[in-house]
Amino acid sequence: MxxxxxxxxKDEILCNVPPHTLRIDLQARRWKSDxxxxxxxxxxxxxxxxxxxxxxxxxxxxxxxxMRNQEEFLRMAYIGVNPNHRLLPPRCVTTSMISGKxxxxxxxxxxxxxxxxxINCASIITTTKFVTRSFNERDPMTGADGAKINFNALEFADxxxxxxxxxxxxxxxxxxITDKGSTLIAAALKSHIPGSDLVELPLGSxxxxxxxxxxxxxxxxxxxxxxxxxxxxxxxxxxSEDQPTQDKEAxxxxxxxxxxxxTEEQAKALGLEF
Numbered sequence: 001m002x003x004x005x006x007x008x009x010k011d012e013i014l015c016n017v018p019p020h021t022l023r024i025d026l027q028a029r030r031w032k033s034d035x036x037x038x039x040x041x042x043x044x045x046x047x048x049x050x051x052x053x054x055x056x057x058x059x060x061x062x063x064x065x066x067m068r069n070q071e072e073f074l075r076m077a078y079i080g081v082n083p084n085h086r087l088l089p090p091r092c093v094t095t096s097m098i099s100g101k102x103x104x105x106x107x108x109x110x111x112x113x114x115x116x117x118x119i120n121c122a123s124i125i126t127t128t129k130f131v132t133r134s135f136n137e138r139d140p141m142t143g144a145d146g147a148k149i150n151f152n153a154l155e156f157a158d159x160x161x162x163x164x165x166x167x168x169x170x171x172x173x174x175x176x177i178t179d180k181g182s183t184l185i186a187a188a189l190k191s192h193i194p195g196s197d198l199v200e201l202p203l204g205s206x207x208x209x210x211x212x213x214x215x216x217x218x219x220x221x222x223x224x225x226x227x228x229x230x231x232x233x234x235x236x237x238x239x240s241e242d243q244p245t246q247d248k249e250a251x252x253x254x255x256x257x258x259x260x261x262x263t264e265e266q267a268k269a270l271g272l273e274f
Contacts, residue, residue: 015184018191053078063198074098102153110156
Protein backbone atom coordinates (compact mmCIF):
# COMPACT_ATOMS: atom_id res chain seq x y z
CA MET A 1 0.00 0.00 0.00
CA UNK A 2 1.29 3.45 -0.90
CA UNK A 3 0.75 6.15 1.69
CA UNK A 4 0.56 9.73 0.45
CA UNK A 5 0.61 12.50 3.04
CA UNK A 6 -2.12 15.07 2.67
CA UNK A 7 -3.87 17.90 4.42
CA UNK A 8 -6.24 16.91 7.21
CA UNK A 9 -9.63 18.48 7.25
CA LYS A 10 -10.01 21.25 9.83
CA ASP A 11 -13.07 19.46 11.21
CA GLU A 12 -11.45 16.02 11.34
CA ILE A 13 -10.88 14.40 14.71
CA LEU A 14 -7.62 12.45 14.83
CA CYS A 15 -7.60 9.30 16.96
CA ASN A 16 -4.62 6.99 16.79
CA VAL A 17 -4.60 3.77 18.84
CA PRO A 18 -2.58 3.82 20.97
CA PRO A 19 -3.31 7.54 21.29
CA HIS A 20 -1.00 10.40 22.07
CA THR A 21 -0.24 10.11 25.81
CA LEU A 22 0.70 12.66 28.44
CA ARG A 23 1.48 11.94 32.07
CA ILE A 24 0.98 14.16 35.09
CA ASP A 25 4.14 14.85 37.08
CA LEU A 26 2.79 16.14 40.37
CA GLN A 27 6.22 16.53 41.92
CA ALA A 28 7.34 18.87 39.13
CA ARG A 29 3.81 20.32 38.73
CA ARG A 30 3.63 19.84 34.98
CA TRP A 31 2.28 17.70 32.15
CA LYS A 32 4.94 15.61 30.40
CA SER A 33 5.21 13.37 27.37
CA ASP A 34 4.92 9.72 28.31
CA UNK A 35 7.57 8.71 25.77
CA UNK A 36 9.97 11.63 26.28
CA UNK A 37 10.41 12.69 29.93
CA UNK A 38 12.36 15.79 28.85
CA UNK A 39 9.38 17.13 26.92
CA UNK A 40 6.90 19.02 29.05
CA UNK A 41 4.25 21.72 28.72
CA UNK A 42 6.00 24.72 30.28
CA UNK A 43 6.25 28.48 29.83
CA UNK A 44 9.34 30.54 29.11
CA UNK A 45 10.39 30.34 32.75
CA UNK A 46 10.16 26.52 32.74
CA UNK A 47 7.04 26.60 34.90
CA UNK A 48 4.40 23.96 34.24
CA UNK A 49 1.25 25.13 32.44
CA UNK A 50 -2.03 23.47 33.49
CA UNK A 51 -3.88 22.45 30.34
CA UNK A 52 -7.51 22.83 29.30
CA UNK A 53 -9.35 20.17 27.34
CA UNK A 54 -12.67 18.63 26.31
CA UNK A 55 -13.19 15.49 28.37
CA UNK A 56 -14.26 12.45 26.32
CA UNK A 57 -14.38 9.73 28.99
CA UNK A 58 -12.45 7.87 31.66
CA UNK A 59 -11.82 4.33 32.92
CA UNK A 60 -10.53 3.10 36.32
CA UNK A 61 -7.65 0.60 36.39
CA UNK A 62 -5.69 -1.33 39.01
CA UNK A 63 -2.17 -2.69 38.81
CA UNK A 64 1.42 -1.64 38.21
CA UNK A 65 2.60 1.47 36.41
CA UNK A 66 6.18 2.67 36.59
CA MET A 67 7.30 2.86 40.22
CA ARG A 68 3.72 2.52 41.47
CA ASN A 69 2.68 -1.07 42.12
CA GLN A 70 -0.75 -2.45 43.11
CA GLU A 71 -2.51 0.91 43.09
CA GLU A 72 -5.67 2.30 41.53
CA PHE A 73 -5.41 4.58 38.51
CA LEU A 74 -7.82 6.64 36.44
CA ARG A 75 -7.24 6.98 32.71
CA MET A 76 -9.01 9.83 30.96
CA ALA A 77 -9.32 10.61 27.27
CA TYR A 78 -9.59 14.18 26.03
CA ILE A 79 -8.86 16.64 23.21
CA GLY A 80 -6.63 19.55 24.22
CA VAL A 81 -7.87 23.10 23.79
CA ASN A 82 -5.20 25.33 25.32
CA PRO A 83 -2.28 25.89 25.15
CA ASN A 84 -1.47 25.27 21.50
CA HIS A 85 1.54 23.07 22.15
CA ARG A 86 3.30 20.33 20.21
CA LEU A 87 2.51 17.90 23.03
CA LEU A 88 -1.19 18.55 22.38
CA PRO A 89 -1.68 17.96 18.64
CA PRO A 90 -4.74 19.80 17.28
CA ARG A 91 -7.89 17.70 17.44
CA CYS A 92 -5.95 14.61 18.52
CA VAL A 93 -7.29 12.27 21.18
CA THR A 94 -4.89 12.23 24.14
CA THR A 95 -4.93 10.08 27.28
CA SER A 96 -3.42 10.56 30.74
CA MET A 97 -3.21 8.46 33.89
CA ILE A 98 -4.21 10.06 37.20
CA SER A 99 -2.28 8.35 39.99
CA GLY A 100 -2.40 10.54 43.11
CA LYS A 101 -5.26 9.76 45.52
CA UNK A 102 -6.08 13.44 46.04
CA UNK A 103 -6.05 14.13 42.30
CA UNK A 104 -8.31 11.12 41.69
CA UNK A 105 -10.77 12.33 44.34
CA UNK A 106 -10.77 15.81 42.80
CA UNK A 107 -11.49 14.37 39.36
CA UNK A 108 -14.32 12.11 40.59
CA UNK A 109 -15.84 15.00 42.55
CA UNK A 110 -15.66 17.18 39.44
CA UNK A 111 -17.32 14.54 37.26
CA UNK A 112 -20.04 13.88 39.85
CA UNK A 113 -20.85 17.59 39.91
CA UNK A 114 -21.28 17.58 36.13
CA UNK A 115 -23.40 14.42 36.31
CA UNK A 116 -25.62 15.72 39.12
CA UNK A 117 -26.20 18.96 37.20
CA UNK A 118 -26.92 17.02 33.99
CA ILE A 119 -24.02 18.70 32.17
CA ASN A 120 -22.49 16.83 29.24
CA CYS A 121 -18.74 16.75 29.93
CA ALA A 122 -18.03 17.00 26.18
CA SER A 123 -19.98 20.25 25.85
CA ILE A 124 -17.78 22.34 28.15
CA ILE A 125 -14.08 23.05 28.64
CA THR A 126 -12.39 21.24 31.53
CA THR A 127 -9.72 23.34 33.23
CA THR A 128 -6.88 21.99 35.39
CA LYS A 129 -4.84 23.63 38.14
CA PHE A 130 -1.90 22.42 40.21
CA VAL A 131 -2.46 23.07 43.91
CA THR A 132 -0.45 22.44 47.05
CA ARG A 133 -2.20 20.89 50.04
CA SER A 134 -0.89 20.03 53.49
CA PHE A 135 -1.78 17.98 56.54
CA ASN A 136 -0.32 17.42 60.00
CA GLU A 137 0.88 14.03 61.10
CA ARG A 138 -0.76 12.87 64.32
CA ASP A 139 0.86 11.01 67.18
CA PRO A 140 -0.87 7.60 67.31
CA MET A 141 -0.66 7.53 71.11
CA THR A 142 -1.56 11.10 72.13
CA GLY A 143 -3.32 12.40 69.02
CA ALA A 144 -1.17 15.52 69.08
CA ASP A 145 -0.30 17.27 65.81
CA GLY A 146 3.12 16.45 64.41
CA ALA A 147 5.12 17.57 61.39
CA LYS A 148 3.40 19.39 58.53
CA ILE A 149 3.40 17.43 55.27
CA ASN A 150 2.95 19.24 51.92
CA PHE A 151 1.79 17.50 48.74
CA ASN A 152 0.75 18.50 45.22
CA ALA A 153 -2.55 17.65 43.58
CA LEU A 154 -4.49 18.44 40.43
CA GLU A 155 -7.83 20.24 40.62
CA PHE A 156 -10.51 20.24 37.93
CA ALA A 157 -13.14 22.83 37.05
CA ASP A 158 -15.31 23.72 34.06
CA UNK A 159 -15.99 26.76 31.95
CA UNK A 160 -18.07 27.51 28.84
CA UNK A 161 -16.39 27.95 25.43
CA UNK A 162 -14.62 31.30 25.21
CA UNK A 163 -14.78 31.91 21.45
CA UNK A 164 -16.20 30.70 18.15
CA UNK A 165 -13.29 28.31 17.58
CA UNK A 166 -13.94 26.46 20.85
CA UNK A 167 -17.68 26.41 20.15
CA UNK A 168 -17.04 24.90 16.71
CA UNK A 169 -14.68 22.29 18.21
CA UNK A 170 -17.34 21.22 20.72
CA UNK A 171 -19.89 20.89 17.91
CA UNK A 172 -17.48 18.80 15.84
CA UNK A 173 -16.70 16.52 18.78
CA UNK A 174 -20.39 16.03 19.54
CA UNK A 175 -21.05 14.99 15.91
CA UNK A 176 -17.94 12.76 15.92
CA ILE A 177 -18.98 10.95 19.12
CA THR A 178 -22.46 10.36 17.71
CA ASP A 179 -20.96 8.91 14.52
CA LYS A 180 -17.88 6.73 15.23
CA GLY A 181 -16.10 8.51 18.04
CA SER A 182 -17.44 6.44 20.93
CA THR A 183 -15.83 3.26 19.55
CA LEU A 184 -12.49 4.99 19.03
CA ILE A 185 -12.59 6.60 22.48
CA ALA A 186 -13.19 3.22 24.11
CA ALA A 187 -10.28 1.75 22.15
CA ALA A 188 -8.04 4.63 23.22
CA LEU A 189 -8.93 4.20 26.89
CA LYS A 190 -8.24 0.45 26.79
CA SER A 191 -5.12 0.56 24.62
CA HIS A 192 -1.97 -0.89 26.19
CA ILE A 193 0.50 1.44 27.87
CA PRO A 194 4.12 0.28 27.33
CA GLY A 195 5.66 -1.02 30.54
CA SER A 196 2.35 -1.25 32.39
CA ASP A 197 0.49 -4.19 33.89
CA LEU A 198 -3.10 -3.09 34.47
CA VAL A 199 -6.56 -4.61 34.77
CA GLU A 200 -9.76 -2.66 34.20
CA LEU A 201 -12.06 -2.09 37.17
CA PRO A 202 -15.68 -2.23 35.97
CA LEU A 203 -17.75 0.73 37.13
CA GLY A 204 -20.39 -0.01 39.76
CA SER A 205 -19.06 -3.42 40.86
CA UNK A 206 -17.01 -4.84 43.74
CA UNK A 207 -13.31 -4.81 42.92
CA UNK A 208 -12.06 -6.92 45.86
CA UNK A 209 -11.96 -10.18 43.90
CA UNK A 210 -10.27 -8.56 40.89
CA UNK A 211 -7.50 -7.15 43.09
CA UNK A 212 -7.05 -10.47 44.91
CA UNK A 213 -6.67 -12.37 41.63
CA UNK A 214 -4.22 -9.76 40.38
CA UNK A 215 -2.00 -10.20 43.46
CA UNK A 216 -2.25 -14.00 43.33
CA UNK A 217 -1.08 -14.22 39.73
CA UNK A 218 1.73 -11.67 40.08
CA UNK A 219 3.73 -12.77 43.14
CA UNK A 220 7.02 -11.21 42.08
CA UNK A 221 5.92 -7.57 42.19
CA UNK A 222 6.89 -5.41 45.20
CA UNK A 223 4.10 -5.19 47.75
CA UNK A 224 3.30 -8.90 47.78
CA UNK A 225 4.38 -10.37 51.12
CA UNK A 226 6.06 -13.78 51.07
CA UNK A 227 5.99 -13.81 47.30
CA UNK A 228 2.22 -13.62 46.83
CA UNK A 229 -1.05 -14.73 48.36
CA UNK A 230 -1.67 -18.02 50.16
CA UNK A 231 -3.26 -19.53 47.08
CA UNK A 232 -0.23 -18.77 44.92
CA UNK A 233 2.12 -20.09 47.63
CA UNK A 234 0.14 -23.35 47.81
CA UNK A 235 0.36 -23.71 44.04
CA UNK A 236 4.12 -23.23 44.12
CA UNK A 237 4.48 -25.71 47.01
CA UNK A 238 2.33 -28.29 45.22
CA UNK A 239 4.42 -27.94 42.05
CA SER A 240 7.58 -28.43 44.08
CA GLU A 241 6.22 -31.58 45.77
CA ASP A 242 5.19 -33.06 42.43
CA GLN A 243 8.71 -32.68 41.02
CA PRO A 244 10.49 -36.08 40.61
CA THR A 245 13.00 -36.95 43.32
CA GLN A 246 15.81 -37.52 40.84
CA ASP A 247 15.43 -33.91 39.57
CA LYS A 248 15.77 -32.51 43.08
CA GLU A 249 18.96 -34.36 43.97
CA ALA A 250 22.16 -33.26 42.32
CA UNK A 251 24.10 -35.96 40.54
CA UNK A 252 26.81 -37.46 42.80
CA UNK A 253 25.22 -36.17 46.02
CA UNK A 254 25.20 -38.96 48.67
CA UNK A 255 21.75 -40.07 49.76
CA UNK A 256 20.88 -39.47 53.41
CA UNK A 257 21.13 -42.52 55.69
CA UNK A 258 17.98 -44.06 57.09
CA UNK A 259 17.32 -43.52 60.80
CA UNK A 260 17.93 -46.58 63.06
CA UNK A 261 15.38 -47.34 65.82
CA UNK A 262 16.98 -48.56 69.07
CA THR A 263 15.33 -51.06 71.36
CA GLU A 264 14.95 -50.33 75.08
CA GLU A 265 17.72 -52.84 75.97
CA GLN A 266 20.15 -51.29 73.43
CA ALA A 267 19.48 -47.79 74.79
CA LYS A 268 20.16 -48.88 78.40
CA ALA A 269 23.38 -50.59 77.30
CA LEU A 270 24.55 -47.32 75.76
CA GLY A 271 23.61 -45.35 78.88
CA LEU A 272 20.77 -43.44 77.17
CA GLU A 273 17.37 -42.66 78.60
CA PHE A 274 14.83 -44.42 76.45
